[in-house]
Amino acid sequence: MIPIRIIQSPEPVNYPDAIAFMEQYVDSIINDEAPGCLWFLEHPHIITSGTSSENSDLLALPNIPVYHTGRGGKYTYHGPGQRVVYIMLDLKLFDKDIKKFVKLLEEWLINSFQKLGLTTHVKDKQIGIWVQNSAHKIESKVAAIGLRVKRWVTYHGVAINVSTDLNRFQDIIPCGIKDLGVTSFQNEGISIQLPKLDLLLINEFCKLFKTQAVQ
Numbered sequence: 131m132i133p134i135r136i137i138q139s140p141e142p143v144n145y146p147d148a149i150a151f152m153e154q155y156v157d158s159i160i161n162d163e164a165p166g167c168l169w170f171l172e173h174p175h176i177i178t179s180g181t182s183s184e185n186s187d188l189l190a191l192p193n194i195p196v197y198h199t200g201r202g203g204k205y206t207y208h209g210p211g212q213r214v215v216y217i218m219l220d221l222k223l224f225d226k227d228i229k230k231f232v233k234l235l236e237e238w239l240i241n242s243f244q245k246l247g248l249t250t251h252v253k254d255k256q257i258g259i260w261v262q263n264s265a266h267k268i269e270s271k272v273a274a275i276g277l278r279v280k281r282w283v284t285y286h287g288v289a290i291n292v293s294t295d296l297n298r299f300q301d302i303i304p305c306g307i308k309d310l311g312v313t314s315f316q317n318e319g320i321s322i323q324l325p326k327l328d329l330l331l332i333n334e335f336c337k338l339f340k341t342q343a344v345q
Contacts, residue, residue, distance in 0.1 A: 132166065132223055133166070133344045134165055134336070135345070137169040138325070139169070142174045145208070148171065148173070155218050166217075168332065169216040170214075170328045170331075171216070172210055172212060172324075173209060175298065176197060178199050178208060179196065179197070179199065179205050180206075180276055194209075199278075199286070201278045203274065206274050209295065211292055211294040212294040213328070215290070215331065217277070217284055217285070220283050222282050226282055228279060234339065235288065236257075238331075238335055239290070246320050246330070250273075269310050269311065271310065271313070272314065272318070273289065292315045292316065293314060294314045296314060296317060
C-alpha cells in the first residue's frame with residue numbers, strides 16, 4: 131500500500147498560503163522527503179483562473195480577490211461551504227499517465243457521491259462531475275477538477291460544492307461553460323458535514339488508489 135498523508139484544515143486557508151505550502155510540499159515529494167498528500171480545506175471567498183481562462187469569462191468585476199494560477203481549466207469560485215481537496219501525488223507510482231489519473235479522480239468522486247445518494251457522471255470534453263437531473267432543471271456541475279504537474283508530481287486538485295453559495299458563480303462563466311449549470315449537495319437535497327465527507331472521500335480514495343492514510 132502506498133502511504134498518503136492526510137491534512138484537514140479547520141479554518142479557511144488563504145489562497146497564496148495554500149499555493150506556497152503546495153509548492154514546498156511538491157518539492158519534498160520530488161526529493162523523496164515526504165509521502166503523497168491529500169489536503170482538505172476551505173478558502174475564503176475568491177475567484178481563480180486557470181491556464182485556459184479567457185477574459186470574456188469574467189462577466190463582472192468581483193468584489194473578492196481574483197488569483198491567476200497555474201492549474202488547468204478556466205475561471206472558478208472558491209469559498210465557504212466548498213470542500214477543496216488538494217492532491218499531491220507522485221505519478222511515477224501511477225504509471226506516469228495523467229489522463230488515467232484524471233479518470234481515476236472522476237471515478238473516486240462519482241463513487242463517493244453515490245454513497246451519499248447522489249448519482250453523477252462525467253461529460254465528454256468537460257472535465258468535472260455532473261448531475262443530470264439537477265434541481266436547476268439543467269445539467270449542472272457539482273465538482274470541478276484542475277491539476278498542475280511538476281516533474282510527475284501533481285498538485286491543485288478538486289473542488290466540491292457542498293453548501294456553497296451558488297450566487298457567487300454569477301460573476302464568471304464557470305469553467306467557460308455557458309449553457310450548463312452549477313449545483314451543490316445542498317441544492318440537490320443532501321446535507322453532510324465536511325468532516326464526515328472527508329472521511330468518506332479518504333476511505334474511497336484509499337480503496338481505489340490502493341493507498342493507506344497516515345498522519
